[in-house]
Amino acid sequence: MENIVIIGNGIAGVTAARHIRKLSDKRITLISAETDYFFSRTALMYVYMGHMKFEHTQPYENGFWKKNRIELVKGFVTQVIPEDKKVSLDGGKSIFYDKLIIATGSKPNKFGWPGQDLDGVQGLYSKQDLDLLEQNAPNNKVCKRAVIVGGGLIGIELAEMLRTRDIPVTFLVREDSFWNGILPSGESQMINEHIVEHHIDLRLSSSLKEIVSDENGRVKSIIVEETGEEIPCDLVGLTAGVTPNIDFLKDSGIELGRGVKVNRFLETNSKDIYAIGDCAEQHKAIGNRRPVEAVWYTGRMMGETVAQTICGNKIPYNPGHWFNSAKFLDIEYQTYGWVFSERRKKAEEVHFHWRHPKEKICITIAFHKDSKELLGINTFGIRLRHEIFDRWLTEKRNVEYVLEHLMDANFDPEFYKTYENDIVNQFNSDFGKSIHSKKKSLKRIFQFA
């Protein structure tokens, strides 16, 4: 029986394992050094915040793996030897494979800052990082101030986490507005305000110069590059993005770039070895996507795809319309299609932006200057129906159609206040149109006769 070995029990590796099991009877071995069982990485923050216990972040009961004959191996892979079709674990154990899937995810970026390896300096990615944080910042007596370096999704999550224990947080963001490499300025500005509202000391246009050690090799303070200011602190959170976790593959002969190089079939240059999830790097970016996609959803999609290929139905990784979501403190964010920041958008991408006069709610719709075709939408504080936007993007609807039917796409809980009329009014005044918002129609939404 063919033995499929998967390195990494994150969403990509586990999705691959589950789908291979659905499609076949192959032997499946899932190796992880991180945890005994699969957990949701995106939920780690809630464990520190006390919303959940760690066991709640595990989507499957512990008996699931045995029942589905997925063999779990706890161990750290030190080496992959494609010639022998073998992986070596620390402790000297080896496992032979017929097909190997590399799904080892990412690790936090460290850019060579002085002091980046001191005690009290850490990233936030793995279960181990969570445990470490519990030691470094159990409360505001041990951790009197934390400094977070890097204004992205993990940075703001870490800030939110620390604030639940009343730990003062200074948040260094290199850009002049939060996450504005990704978000258009209106949205980015709103999040700035929200961060400050949560009593987080937000420092824009500020980067880290160095981390200063005390006599015991623990962080004592940090120094800001731009101002030279020294900020005393007991924790430094390094959250300036992640990078594929592939060091153990250096001498394996598998082609590496930033990540493990793969083709559209998620195959590496080495026969019978595949790479999926955060650690995989496409030779050529797909559409507007980046070659390395460190996103939960893409990990899952690649897992589904590679399972088909391994089970004899070779198909390329062909993701549908881009979507993503996040939560910035209390504000939910969803995006469908592509809305680029001012820094990255092309000339033909026009934005329509609406923001609620008081609440922290806004949307941005991107459309093509000439054809008016919908390119994408960002919403903050309004939930949208994935299926509807996916459909509209496929049907290449124009922006006026989208605005007219916006109520169909609303996914907020029942009885919520809706803002479609305000949004449409502002669109009309911005672009000199006279569109009317159409009533929500169950027929259109669910497409029944």
Next chain:
Amino acid sequence: MSTYDKSMALTGQPPKSLSTSQKLATLTGVTGLGIMLLAIFNVSFPNKTLWLSISLSALFAGILWFSWDAYSQKLPGIKNDGVWFKSISNRGFWAWVAGLSLTGFYIILYFYPEYLGLVSDGDNKGVIGLFDPLSKALSGNPASQWFVYGTLYTVAILAFGIKFLWKYRHNRYEKLRTWSVMFFQTAFAFIIPELMARLNGDKILNGGSLPYYDLKNVWPLNYYNFESYRIKGFLSSGDIGFALLVFGILSIFVITPILTYKYGKRWYCSWVCGCGGLAETAGDSFRQLSDKSTFAWKVERWVVHSVVVFVTLMTTAVVYSYLGTDTSKYWLTKSSFLIGVAVLLTLVFVWVMLFKRDQLQKDAQYGAIGYFVIIMALLGMHFFSGDGNVFLFKSETLRKSYSFLIGSIFSGVIGTGFYPIFGSRVWCRFGCPMAAILGFQQRLFSRFRITTNGGQCISCGNCSTYCEMGIDVRAYAQKGENIVRASCVGCGICSAVCPRGVLKLENGPLEGRIDSNQVLLGNDVDLMTLVNQK
């Protein structure tokens, strides 16, 4: 991990520590309870009206003050910080103290009301005596243990309801729902029945007297509604009494099915019902304690449906016992009643087996067939033997055991007493026959579902953790499937706590409601077609 501190200290590090205000608020609330406790030990209060007012106000004020301090300084949003660190909400020391106290209270309430000061032939003493002035003001009668319980119950729903309104002030669904349970508890369960009691003996009721009737309490939750003494009460009270009896019958056979078809069982369980009302307000701090295991789910399905069978048999036997045999006296006789019950159950059974069989799992089908055969056999045995006892047992024995086991022990002692240990909806999930009947319909014939938003789920587990009914919501959401579960009471908290906007409670077409396909996870359409091939 070190933070799962089960120490008995009320204070600690944020977020589990109490502020000074919260400590004072706790003291205020406990003072209110303390006055009642003193009354239980027969400390006699000179001015009962005054002391009762002080006691209830202190209780109310303590809860409100505590909650105001907890939420007023925070921005609107999800407020679950530290839930699993706090002793009271993580089965710690204070949870056990609260659980055992509540359980003890229920045991005394149900079985030893004399310790609360109930005196059947004279003036009440103790805490029941303390409540006499309020009871007399409402119904004109002295208080009973049930009046004391009803008052405290209402205070709990109102005070913790306001807490809930602050906690979820960003969420209109939660706010409306909570206003609704607060209203139904105060008006329908508490005030109206007391005022109705004033009509007893009045000529508007032809001199009859109505049984105590909380109008929103539908059979079989209100399992005693068709007992002999109540039927006599209804029928002796003129047109109004007759109308109420008809309303009681229509409630379960007409009104409930229509509303459940349109909105799912939530219209009752989390908008109207008193048990649900308490669970959603006072029980909100314990919702995360429900058991999410598949084992618990299996137990739940057998237990709750067995209760339905039990209550059906019991009620049939009870009604049977007081009906006559002579058709010339009254059109409904023992025989025609039994035939009616058999026909109704057969119709339901045949409908399910013919049209909905594919939606039931194998064991559910066996269960349905098994129970159907048993009921029919029992009905048949009676019918052909002509024995005075129905179903081998005396109807009175059945009634008493149901009232003791289900009515008192299950719904009260375990259901509410163990809130801090098993979570807030143990009764609703494992015991309530009303919930089971509504759930049965919700699963098979209702427009309600929780829609999963395409591929947006990140499997974080907040939805499952905070589901008070122990539904593993995430198991569906992460596959892109809608959640259509019999037990879902539609509280909407899964949708509220979801950080990615994945879940929406809504009513839509029946067609495609239960979609067992893995839909739109973001991958391309051709692949999804493959994934869904079975």
